[in-house]
Amino acid sequence: MKCQAIIAGVGGQGVLFAAKVFTEMARRRQLPVFGSQTFGMAQRGGSVMTHLKIGEFNSPLVCEGDADLLLGLDFTEAHRTLPYLHEQRGERGAVCVVNAPAGQAFPDSRVAALLGSMGVTVHTCDADAVALAMNNPLLANLVLLGFGAAHERFPFTYDELCTATAAVSGALRRDANLDALERGRAL
Amino acid sequence: MxxxxRRPTFCPGCGHRAAFYALRRTFADAIFPGDIGCYTLGLNQGAVDTVHDMGASITMAAGFYHAYAQDGQQPPIIATIGDGTFFHSGAAGLENAVYNGARFVLLVLDNGTTGMTGMQPTPEYGKTADGHAGVKIELEALIRGCGIRYLAHADPHDIPSFQRALLDAVEFTHSDAGGVAVVIARYVCVTQVKGLGPNRKPLAVEVVHGPRPRAPETLAALDAQWMPVHRDRLSPCAEAGPAGNDIERLMTLAGQEQWREAAAMLYAEHPFPSTLGRVCPHPCESACNRGAHDGALAINALERLAGDRGRSAADFAVRGPDQGKCVAVVGGGPAGLAAAYHLARLGYGVDVFEAQPEIGGMLRWAITEYRLPPAVLARELEVFAALGVTLHTGMRLGANLAWAELDRFDAVYLATGAWKQRRLNVPGAECAGVQSGLDYLKAMRSGTPPTLGRRVAVIGGGNTAIDAARSARRQGAAVEVFYDLLLAIPAEVEAARTEGIVFHHEIVPVAFAAAAAGGVQLLLRELAAPAPQDDADAERCATQSSEADSVLVCIGGDADLDYLEAADLAPNGRLAVDAWGRSRDARIFAGGDAASTGAGTVVGAINAGKRAALAIAERLGGRPLATPDLQLANGPGIAVSIAADASSPRARQGAPAPQALEIRLQFFPKTPRATAPQRAPEDSVWNFEEVNFGLGSAAATAEARARCFHCGVCTHCDICVDVCPSEAIAKVDGVYRIDATTCTGCHVCAAECPRGAISMPAAGVCIGCGYCTTRFECPSLLRGADGLVSIDRRTCIDCGMCIQVCAQGAIRPRQETANRP
Structure with a gap:
């Protein structure tokens, strides 16, 4: 399997944690994985993104026009990272999963049209609302992961996601994290 | 689209934000080489100019120094670097900078971690990245090891002290032995410790909202009443000084070595700067805002020097245009002479009638030569002849001068002093050897020194007592002073002590008696012990005794007003007059120690004489006495120079004097007060030569230049131009102009003016100026579409720093109210 993914968000949203879950899933399947991320400014309100390359690759960064999957924890950051997605390749178009109220991911019709012509499938999920309902806005990243895992082209199974998340979570947060995944999947 | x-910014409560805020607020034009870490974000606050590679803040600062130095310039350069980056790659550059003689300030922002990359420990932490114990390396030791001699610590959460530390460091870089100065600002990473850390208390804040001085729709220009105005105010020294001197201006002129101009300015207010500079108890110095900082300015010494250097008042004072009226001044002491001086300058004919053979009053006949040399006084008295004042000496009203002889004058000023000595009401007060201290001093100044004997006791704690004691000491006596209250000038008391005079605190005499071996036996009582009910009781109440060959009683004097009708007497035995010397008889004025208002001091007498001169001028048809205009704020002083020129800058200084709290002490390094050299006691006790040599002109100029705050008076220091966040203040042709369309009303200029010379009302509510959100840039300060700021309670960690930032006073500690959860 080869998969290139981008996780985009804002400092504090848990981009790095989401990336950690991915690397754990890959590790458990004994797949080589590269995870390269924006440091530092993550905690200070800036844009944060992680490049994930799972499978046999020789270089760590995803090239523009090569990503199979974009997880946007913030819809403006999703806009910013759209150029990484690839165009339709035979049967396969890229997948874009965005944290936004329904239909609000790409409100500009020109952007939506472009994505359509590129064969990108867009799924929106109001992860923020779900996390807020759980009284913890920090869980939006896991809600979005749970939601994304339901997609057929998500590189791992939902069970793998749960196992990996449980493995990298602290004991105090583990149950809440798994709950967030479940609520995301149910959307 | x-x-x-998404501009990254420091976390709420981050110490870096406080440091950069203070840095930028202190230095507007400095060069700020920055480095790589969280603190690179200082560029948001305008306090990071360069970001190159790790450690480059130091190497670039050194480069900037050398580049400017070859052109003979040295702008302030403040480099910032974090502890982690300093350990990583700062030390080598620092060694290089020190070795090659660079001069700049390095501010090490030490939060003990590598916050930017996820809290990896620094060598200071003592743990390796994988959690094992490491060898702890002390930051200070490493910095000193690089050859740094100037290393200070400062806390940016206290902005004034942090500013002071930075200014001190910059000063070091300019000093002769200067080099690289390092300041360490140490605080925790609030994100690492998830809070303010152990040493800081949470301080919840709130923004006060209310009626705004302007509505958002009128952003075009700020209403005039909310604009800052550069308005000079009266300095507290000038307010406290009875002589009416413009002391702040004296300091400016002294700082520029313009002694002649300084003297001319003093002579506009009174004729005795050389005298007051020697004998005045200087209430101006007591009011100096510098007093609590590092000691009041040596105002007295500067007045003396200005008088001494400025030649005689005779060179300056000009007789006014003849008014065709004449005034008799009875009494040629400081009050009478001050009145005569001003009346003559206003153009009135003045005749002074003096009972003694020479004019001068207490100055001539009581104050001792070693404090006020006769030559100095004589020179100051020259002005009266030059002004055409007719002096009649040896004329005593009621004796050889009849009242009728004063009828030809349009007004009469009585300033006959208080020469009738009080006697101690104790048994034996008349016995041989007990005499009035004032009579003794008068005899000394008349050139007929009385013989006192080997042991002298002085009763009293005023200036006359000290003068008598030190004079007796100069006649070779061993002197002891017994007093209830020590009212004399402290420096005089101290000088008397060094001359070997012994002081007995709160000991008063109860009786005197002739001693068996000759001389006087003093029976004394501690003030706390019971007082005798009658003379017979006196001996029983004595708690100690002493012996002396002579006793000098210096307990003050009363006015000898036998020459007056009893009807005009006030209950306290002094002539009843108002604050301007006006008595019941519209033609008769009085002042000084003779009058009910009293003078007490030479400067008080000068004040009285000046007031009377103005009141007399008004009575004789001169300009009306606009008392509120001439009075210096709430102080006793009256400024004749304002009467002379109502449009003078001085006349506009009406606002109350700035108090110490309005002075931004951080701009003023502590500098000890200049002290004048004194004649050594082992020399001074053998002669009557002047003891105080006075300040030299170099020391005096330095004192004025380096130490005067110029409270309330704009010195064109340009700090307002530098601190204005919207660049609304500009200096045009030497005058500050404030653009009402760009001024946001933030109040920062008024808050930051070192000397309280900018007037501006503080709204006390958020006015939407945006200063906090742009310059402090805390993400917990949310600015709405209307410009108003509110606190984001979800992210605020209650660091409380923004209270210090809002100059309008709109951010305050959160008020706990009952209806708040």
């Missing part, structure tokens, strides 16, 4: 720029 435009995406929002």
């Amino acid at each position: 435009a995406l929002p720029t």
